[in-house]
Amino acid sequence: MKKLIFYCAIFSFCFACASKKIRQNQHTVIRINQLGYGPESIKVAVWGSLNQESIDSFSLIDARSKRSVFTSDVGRDYGAYGPFKQSYRLNFSNFADTGSFYIVAGSGKSPVFRVAPDVYKGTADFVLRYMRQQRTLFNPFLKDSCHTHDGFTLYAAKAGLPDSTKIDVGGGWHDASDYLQYSTTSANAIYHLLAAYRDFPGVFIDEKRANGLSGPNGIADVLDEAKWGLDWLLKMHPEPHLMFNQIADDRDHAGMRMPAEDPFYGRGYERPVYFIDGQAQQRGKFLNNTTGTSSTAAKFTSAFNLGSLLFTHVDESYAYKLRNKAESAYDFAKIKPGVTQTVSVKSPYIYAEDNWVDDMELAAASNLQVTGDIKFKNEALQYARQEKITPWLETDTASHYQWYPFINLGHYELAKQLNGKDREELISYYRQGIEKVWTRAKQNAFFRGVPFIWCSNNLTVSFAIQCLWYRNLTDDESYTELEQSNIDWLFGCNPWGTSMVYGLPRNGDSPTDPHSAFTHLKNFPIDGGLVDGPVYSNIFNNLIGIELVDPDEYEAFQSDLAVYHDDYGDYSTNEPTMDGSASLIYLLAAKEHELQGGTPGKK
Missing domain, CATH: 1.50.10.10 (Glycosyltransferase)
Known part of the structure; x- marks a missing residue:
């Protein structure tokens, strides 16, 4: 059983790293709340493109049947923000069915997420x-x-x-x-x-x-x-x-x-x-x-x-x-x-x-x-x-x-x-x-x-x-x-498409290399730790003693506005x-x- 848990942990870690690298190479992304959304709650994703691509509609796809269950116009063009040259809010609050879904719009596709009344449970x-x-x-x-x-x-x-x-x-x-x-x-x-x-x-x-x-x-x-x-x-x-x-x-x-x-x-x-x-x-x-x-x-x-x-x-x-x-x-x-x-x-x-x-x-x-x-x-x-x-x-x-x-x-x-x-x-x-x-x-x-x-x-x-x-x-x-x-x-x-809470959600993209002795020295999980979060780029560039340890998996989504690094060496954003x-x-x-x-x- 211990070996099974170990290999599952390794698989989950590799999957998280792989998913980060995949997103790193995408020019168009759809960012979601990885915990999911309540059926009657406000439900919004954000579409962003590193290019000048634009869209006029989006579809919500049932992850099991692969069928479209909701389609809507995107509304206002919000233009450039951070690393993105174009961005939109994709509002599907009027959709109240439960299940697992993903969003497609233009060349972008979101990760799978849940709509359910228990997404915050525990x-x-x-x-x-x-x-x-x-x-x-x-x-x-x-x-x-x-x-x-x-x-x-x-x-x-x-x-x-x-x-x-x-x-x-x-x-x-x-x-x-x-x-x-x-x-x-x-x-x-x-x-x-x-x-x-x-x-x-x-x-x-x-x-x-x-x-x-x-x-x-x-x-x-x-x-x-x-x-x-x-x-x-x-x-x-x-x-x-x-x-x-x-x-x-x-x-x-x-x-x-x-x-x-x-x-x-x-x-x-x-x-x-x-x-x-x-x-x-x-x-x-x-x-x-x-x-x-x-x-x-x-x-x-x-x-x-x-x-x-x-x-x-x-x-x-x-x-x-x-x-x-x-x-x-x-x-x-x-x-x-x-x-x-x-x-x-x-x-x-x-x-x-x-x-x-x-x-x-x-x-x-x-x-x-x-x-x-x-x-x-x-x-x-x-x-x-x-x-x-x-x-x-x-x-x-x-x-x-x-x-x-x-x-x-x-x-x-x-x-x-x-x-x-x-x-x-x-x-x-x-x-x-x-x-x-x-x-x-x-x-x-x-x-x-x-x-x-x-x-x-x-x-x-x-x-x-x-x-x-x-x-x-x-x-x-x-x-x-x-x-x-x-x-x-x-x-x-x-912009980075990551949760800011270690280990939450369990199979999502969340910090794996925080500025913490528990993880850095012993590989102990620090479940539930909320990291500092992104800072203005000019703040980061002027802090004392920061040096990234590993290649930046979010490099494509850093900008002159703000940076976040899932890196042990960054005590300003990842502690x-x-x-x-x-x-x-x-x-x-x-x-x-x-x-x-x-x-x-x-x-």
């Missing part, structure tokens, strides 16, 4: 595999422990902890393919996992114990994973006057290796733990632009509050502890209003978060939900009015993680609790932001309005969630096709991230729930 739990694989301390995938000596404090002397004081902060998740750990991304990931379970509990399975090993424990696996993160956040906020922002720094990047014990910081295997003091801290040869304590501490508050609500009927004492921590975290956020950025020692690359009022809005909205105290409504509205639209939605650009999280979660959580003018005001902020992106997106066949900055896939997931939440709050379907186009993009309806994957879990759970007949965002 996808959220599949991505959850990546979260478990990112665990530090005990790692259930490796069945071994790592980073068990964390850590020693820095910058906490004014809080009574001189530099190099030993503190126990083991646990949580590695942030990406390096082994740094950030409170800001972890708290955001936890919130998305908790919200996914809160909003769509019926889509999640129970096959793992709390430690991530096989065996049901009566708790959905997504809630187990969220608790793993919450347990770590509790360690990172051990006392009301103590809160820490990250473990380790870019000295971690000494070389690609499997997670173990890191001797890079001058204290044996201990790693530095950076205190939040509201002051500028190290950033390579310079200092970062930290201005306060709010952005990270407010994210703690929101995660703790939502956790306290969901664990009330699971572990009452744990829920009580989380609520107390939410209160102290909110107080910590107010010590010095402002943003907390991350630290680096050798390089200039950090999470350069510049906004914090969105985090405070979400924290206040979560306080309102837990306590019902009207003062938190007023505080949340005040914060909401200070950042109505997440800036990248308007400006079409940002530095790395400059506007984080990538949409304003607080608008949604606050609007759900309000009525009348206040609710409509918050909804209008979402609508204005979506309109800014739509103005750009409607100019190209992919409806692409998300900028190609570093971690563009994370922005894509978040923007799709904002469209989903707007639809849920208003029942307005105006942006449903835009919402779906961002989801389709992630699973192959993009998976923990927080992006967590956000994707929410989005995929919403899609599965919706195709089961549920209302988006509602149980």
Whole structure:
């Protein structure tokens, strides 16, 4: 049996590589969502030609009978985009039969795809595999422990902890393919996992114990994973006057290796733990632009509050502890209003978060939900009015993680609790932001309005969630096709024709050579990992230390606009991230729930 599995794996790998090479030699392609489409959902493929070919119609072919089952005109000519000199949107939303199909148009033929109500079934739990694989301390995938000596404090002397004081902060998740750990991304990931379970509990399975090993424990696996993160956040906020922002720094990047014990910081295997003091801290040869304590501490508050609500009927004492921590975290956020950025020692690359009022809005909205105290409504509205639209939605650009999280979660959580003018005001902020992106997106066949900055896939997931939440709050379907186009993009309806999620779908074109030690050193699959995604070509050309290892199977589809490489050497487009994957879990759970007949965002 092991040999059979091995040969099947080799065949699948070779088939994927072969299919990439075949597409590489095609001049006309039809890009699809490789997961498939719901029978009643928006269904659009994109036709693109590297030449000046044009078309006026397309046909949907039943893959079994080879008979045409649907034919339509193509509509608008969208012209050039990226590598394509000509492009069209092929809309077959009016076709509602189920089965396996492919599309033909001109000289182009799409891969086979399914139309069925279960095309998203199990996808959220599949991505959850990546979260478990990112665990530090005990790692259930490796069945071994790592980073068990964390850590020693820095910058906490004014809080009574001189530099190099030993503190126990083991646990949580590695942030990406390096082994740094950030409170800001972890708290955001936890919130998305908790919200996914809160909003769509019926889509999640129970096959793992709390430690991530096989065996049901009566708790959905997504809630187990969220608790793993919450347990770590509790360690990172051990006392009301103590809160820490990250473990380790870019000295971690000494070389690609499997997670173990890191001797890079001058204290044996201990790693530095950076205190939040509201002051500028190290950033390579310079200092970062930290201005306060709010952005990270407010994210703690929101995660703790939502956790306290969901664990009330699971572990009452744990829920009580989380609520107390939410209160102290909110107080910590107010010590010095402002943003907390991350630290680096050798390089200039950090999470350069510049906004914090969105985090405070979400924290206040979560306080309102837990306590019902009207003062938190007023505080949340005040914060909401200070950042109505997440800036990248308007400006079409940002530095790395400059506007984080990538949409304003607080608008949604606050609007759900309000009525009348206040609710409509918050909804209008979402609508204005979506309109800014739509103005750009409607100019190209992919409806692409998300900028190609570093971690563009994370922005894509978040923007799709904002469209989903707007639809849920208003029942307005105006942006449903835009919402779906961002989801389709992630699973192959993009210039490169590849899914951006490792191993999803199983027999599709997805990353096989990500920037990951698990795959590069051990050939371990990193199932469910969402890679960073395409970047502007000028960004790629100016990054430090990138060198492609293998010939580029997508060379024909690179352009002066943007590039994506399924190559271990490209850390800018092909490195998976923990927080992006967590956000994707929410989005995929919403899609599965919706195709089961549920209302988006509602149980």
